[in-house]
Amino acid sequence: xxxxxxxxxxxxxxxxxxxxxxxxxxxxxxxxxxxxxxxxxxxxxxxxxxxxxxxxxxxxxxxxxxxxxxxxxxxxxxxxxxxxxxxxxxxxxxxxxxxxxxxxxxxxxxxxxxxxxxxxxxxxxxxxxxxxxxxxxxxxxxxxxxxxxxxxxxxxxxxxxxxxxxxxxxxxxxxxxxxxxxxxxxxxxxxxxxxxxxxxxxxxxxxxxxxxxxxxxxxxxxxxxxxxxxxxxxxxxxxxxxxxx
Numbered sequence: 001x002x003x004x005x006x007x008x009x010x011x012x013x014x015x016x017x018x019x020x021x022x023x024x025x026x027x028x029x030x031x032x033x034x035x036x037x038x039x040x041x042x043x044x045x046x047x048x049x050x051x052x053x054x055x056x057x058x059x060x061x062x063x064x065x066x067x068x069x070x071x072x073x074x075x076x077x078x079x080x081x082x083x084x085x086x087x088x089x090x091x092x093x094x095x096x097x098x099x100x101x102x103x104x105x106x107x108x109x110x111x112x113x114x115x116x117x118x119x120x121x122x123x124x125x126x127x128x129x130x131x132x133x134x135x136x137x138x139x140x141x142x143x144x145x146x147x148x149x150x151x152x153x154x155x156x157x158x159x160x161x162x163x164x165x166x167x168x169x170x171x172x173x174x175x176x177x178x179x180x181x182x183x184x185x186x187x188x189x190x191x192x193x194x195x196x197x198x199x200x201x202x203x204x205x206x207x208x209x210x211x212x213x214x215x216x217x218x219x220x221x222x223x224x225x226x227x228x229x230x231x232x233x234x235x236x237x238x239x240x241x242x243x244x245x
Contacts, residue, residue: 003027003028003029004028004077004078004110005031005075005076006023006029006030006076006077006079007031007033007059007072007073007078007079007080008020008023008030008080008082009033009063009080009081009082009083009115010081010083010115011034012032012034012044012047013083013084015082015117016083020051023080024051024054024056029057030051030055030056031056031057031075031076032048032051032057034059035060035061035063036062037062063098063099064098066101066102066105069098069099069101069102070105070106073102073103073109076109077108077109077110078109078111078112078113079099079103079109079112079113081096081099081112081114082115083095083096083115084115092115092137093137093140093141096114096141097140097144099112099114100112100144100148103148103150109150109151110151111151111153112145112152112153113152113153113154114138114141114142114145114152114154116138116154116156118134118156118158118159119156119158119202119211120154120156121134122139122142123211123215124205124211128204130198131198131202134198134202142154155225158212159206161237161240165237165240166241166244169184169203171196171199171200175244176241184200184203184204184207184208
């Protein structure tokens with residue numbers, strides 16, 4: 001396997017920390033961007049130092065400092081953004097657009113993976129409000145990437161099992177419910193605050209429309225991940241759920 005210089009943005013997050021470990025395990029020269037705003041977050045600091053002890057290179061750069069971002073991009077060949085989708089609204093959008101601008105100016109990054117990892121926004125033009133904003137913003141980032149002629153890969157994970165399986169897709173919990181389960185389909189499950197409304201809207205697309213399964217893979221250079229990496233041993237749902245028994 002060809003080795004690359006890989007920069008992970010958001011490397012201390014839920015997904016980012018796993019990407020850092022995987023990159024190191026594959027033998028890539030791995031850089032982890034950390035922001036000066038890390039402040040007094042001792043857990044993140046210790047995680048960064050753990051990455052460093054494993055061979056990662058820590059790079060300090062502010063996402064609000066274009067010059068420092070460009071200087072960082074000039075050191076690497078691949079950039080993976082793993083910014084949290086929980087904070088994706090507008091602020092996260094602007095930060096990712098800043099990454100695109102810095103990559104474009106640096107001119108040497110061969111591949112950019114933006115922070116998506118959910119449902120494919122290109123298939124969600126019919127999405128309901130207010131959750132539609134999630135897909136619209138991702139498409140705005142895609143448009144900027146493609147207009148800048150940056151090599152890219154979009155990853156659609158179609159919902160992470162660790163979030164959607166253990167809790168049986170219930171709102172506001174990551175643990176399996178013991179006494180009651182809401183079944184989305186009888187019209188009586190109501191969304192109150194904005195986060196709930198967004199979540200219920202997404203569930204409508206997933207469970208009513210089948211947006212995770214009702215399409216063929218292969219258009220526009222799409223590839224099925226399990227075919228690209230046949231060596232990965234996948235865990236079946238039955239086995240995965242045994243840990244919660």
